Amino acid sequence: MAEYKLMKGNEAMAEAAILAGCDAYFGYPITPQSEVLEYLAREMPKHNRIVMQAESEVASINMVYGAAGAGFRAMTSSSSPGISLMQEGISYIAGAELPCLIVNVNRAGPGLGTIQPGQGDYFQSVKGGGHGDYKMIVLAPASVQEMADFVYLGFDLAEKYRNPVLMLSDGAIGQMMEKVQFKPYTRPVADHSWATTGKPVTRGRNYITSLFIQPERMEEHNLKLEAKFKLIRENEVRFEEINTADAAYLFVAYGLSARICQKAMDLAREKGIKIGLFRPITLYPYPYKRLEELASQVKMMLSVELNSGQMVEDVRLGVNGKVPVEFYGRMGGMMPTPEEILHHLETLIQYHHAN
Amino acid sequence: MPTEEDILPTTTLDVTAPACHEEEYEMVYHKPSTMVDVSMHYCPGCAHSLVHKLIMEVVEEMNIQEKTIGVAPVGCSVFAYDYMDIDMQEAAHGRACAVATGIKRLMPDKYVFTYQGDGDLAAIGIGETLHAINRGENILIVFMNNAVYGMTSGQMAPTTLPGMHTTTSPDGRDVSYYGAPIKVAELMSNLPGAFYVTRQAVNSANAVRRTKKALQNAFKYQQLHKGTCLVEIIGNCPSNWKMTPVEASRFIDEEMVKTFPLGDIKLPNAAAIQSLTNLSSDHER
The missing domain is CATH 3.40.50.920 (Rossmann fold)
Known part of the structure; x- marks a missing residue:
């Protein structure tokens, strides 16, 4: 059995990202979750993974798009105002069906609000947030242990459904220290045959897009997404x-x-x-x-x-x-x-x- | 000044000529195998189709189809992936350089390029572009500058010439109100991460040849991992300039180059590129 450690929620989540085989983390400093970027800036290079402080949350979510589109496990984290900036990218990621993990360490708003914890981003998280018809799988941890566990679960679900997963935490769960155990993890085999890794002669070209300019094809894509969300509703409900x-x-x-x-x-x-x-x-x-x-x-x-x-x-x-x-x-x-x-x-x- | 003969015969050549002609004729041109064989949606006289073809020629000649990933923008060239037979990602408006960063950082040995217009790169995406170049991302940025928003039918862009009439500057661009056009290549060349910066055009046969050389060199420089290559291309946009294709080509030589002079703006030093062989030719100065 793995040993227990005493850690902050944000740091436990960062450590779990490494253990989950996260290939790349792109982020931008914002309270109350800057520890994530700090922790990964220190630890990811030791594992030959990519960590980057982007110029904005807009850039970091689009870096996630690029890395996820190339078939890699990519994630970002932020807090409420930064997550608002990411909504455009999240809509594109959902539209293009890219798997990735986004973590919101929710602080109170609206606007710049305060750096203290809040749950005011519920609507943004579960009802859309960005433009268009899409859904994210939204996981809500209530402990430091779950902030770690839901990184594995989040990546697995994202890849299973080719859909962005949001972990909706808050400033208290992210900042508080509790015991946490990093459980043994086996990564499920995921199909990445759609990824843009360079086109060999043996297959047609792969392209990642959310653009379907003909209404007939757009609706077809919408219906495909809706069928996926129905499958998610039928199979992935979790509660305690x-x-x-x-x-x-x-x-x-x-x-x-x-x-x-x-x-x-x-x-x-x-x-x-x-x-x-x-x-x-x-x-x-x-x-x-x-x-x-x-x-x-x-x-x-x-x-x-x-x-x-x-x-x-x-x-x-x-x-x-x-x-x-x-x-x-x-x-x-x-x-x-x-x-x-x-x-x-x-x-x-x-x-x-x-x- | 270009004449009718200078306008490239891009579409008239019959590449599906019967095999029996092969003995009699020498093949002097073929559409690159890396292009998808479909009709394009671009207007007659538009620069995009030509530049798509040049990029794909370079990919074919370097035999790097399997290693090349392109990033398409939002703008007229939003459908670039319908024409280029390579793996591509469609980026949100302005975010191509951030998307390309995500791709290239994970796959440093692949060739990654973005293809962006002036609204995409110089307006909404100038932040992502500047920071990517400042980090010296080993990507090629192909920057199509036609001084207008093409896809939304001719609004003023950050690169619109002073006094130039567009649908949102009906009395001509007033620089006292909107500022002067942004000279992207000059601006970005000041960043240490920029390895090779050039501005070219495709409004004459010679200009096309120079642009192709620039693209060849820029692709090859990616092997060095020394920084970003930015190839700005002054693109013809007859539809939104309300000109014939010939007038549009002439407009570039007579007006556009006054604000956007053609030529290399930042060149790698000889030592930096000496490990590369077979560079297409000397740079045009």
């Missing part, structure tokens, strides 16, 4: 449940919020409130079906987020009016305490009991 077996109420939260809700759940159970925690791990594809099932068991769900209420819309889509779905959130880099969440929960239970 804690104490849901006997739950009368349910916290729904991802990432850092789920960590805080876990403590709030413990406090609530000490007071006799039977509440469980449902933690979506994939934000796309979203676990609508399981939420719908749980809606026939619980009396109320409370979505807790570090934003003004974004994921709660997906919870409501899953629940489809069967039970009340409430929201509690803080913004601006402020984090709710477990006691604060518990107080809000108790107020809601009273309100719904009275009504």
Whole structure:
């Protein structure tokens, strides 16, 4: 069994990238994830891998495009304002069906916002972000361990579906230190026959493009992408449940919020409130079906987020009016305490009991 | 000044001539095998088709089809990969040099080139271009400068000549309002990462020959891993200049070269390139 190490989330993610066989990392400094570029600038050359500090996030995502298009494992990471700059490139990468890993260590916004953690990029991550019809597979780690694990998973899924994968972390998970174990990893065999490695006489030319100027061909490509997203929805939904077996109420939260809700759940159970925690791990594809099932068991769900209420819309889509779905959130880099969440929960239970 | 005879006979030669003629005639020209045999969408008299062909001739002559990866831009030449029989990537508008960086850094022994117009390279993509050259990326940048946005039908570009009429400068480019045209080759030649910078044209037979030499040398220099090669080519754009192809060729000699003088701007020193044999010829000075 691999030994445990005490590491920052960002550094664990960087180390996992090396262990996952990431061939190239392109990035640009931005708080709270500059450690990733620093760590890889130090470590990647030792493994004869490519690491480059680009002139902008716009450049780094397009360097990822070039490297991924040539069939290499390429990734970038950034934080919210930088991820906004990458949206153009992400749309092209999705359109051209290139596998790659993008990590967003979410900080609070909008605009320059603050360098403190936030979850305000949920909509951007799961509903599109860039232009056109596309989806990324979105993985939401809630621990340093998962920041490492989801690098392997992210690359594997990206290559399996030829689609960009986004790891949506946040400034707290990225910056905090926890124990982490780098598990043994076997890289699945991936087909790279489409990559632009130079055209031998034995095959036709490969070209990477998202351009289909004739509407008939563009729609054909759209339908091909949609079929792929359907396959992803059918096969890649991931979530975690804690104490849901006997739950009368349910916290729904991802990432850092789920960590805080876990403590709030413990406090609530000490007071006799039977509440469980449902933690979506994939934000796309979203676990609508399981939420719908749980809606026939619980009396109320409370979505807790570090934003003004974004994921709660997906919870409501899953629940489809069967039970009340409430929201509690803080913004601006402020984090709710477990006691604060518990107080809000108790107020809601009273309100719904009275009504 | 070019005459009618100087305009290259690019499309009239029948390359599918029956085999029985082979004994009687000497083959003096053939379309490079590295070109896809389809009709092009370019306007009559456009420089793109000619420059596509020159690049593919060089790829064929150097026998590097298997080692060459091109990056297409957004602009008239967005479909370059429909014509060049090599592996290619289509970049977002202006990002070709970043995409090429990603390709070349992972595959340093391949030949990587970008093919970009003036809107793509000199406006939206000048940052990516400048930084790629500053890093001395071992790529070839083929920069097609026709002083207008071609694909969107003739808007003002960063390279539009002073006083030149375009759809977005209907009274002529006012340099007091929009600044002067950017001389990309001169600007980029100041960067230490630039290894070879030249500006050529394709508006006469001689100009075409010089451009081909420049492309040959630029491809060969990639073997040295010493920096970026930038070949700026003044391209004819009769459609958007509202000229006949002959007038457009004349316009380059009479007007374009005043702002964009032709010739080599930065040459590698002799020691740097002595390991290369068979350079096409001396550089044009």
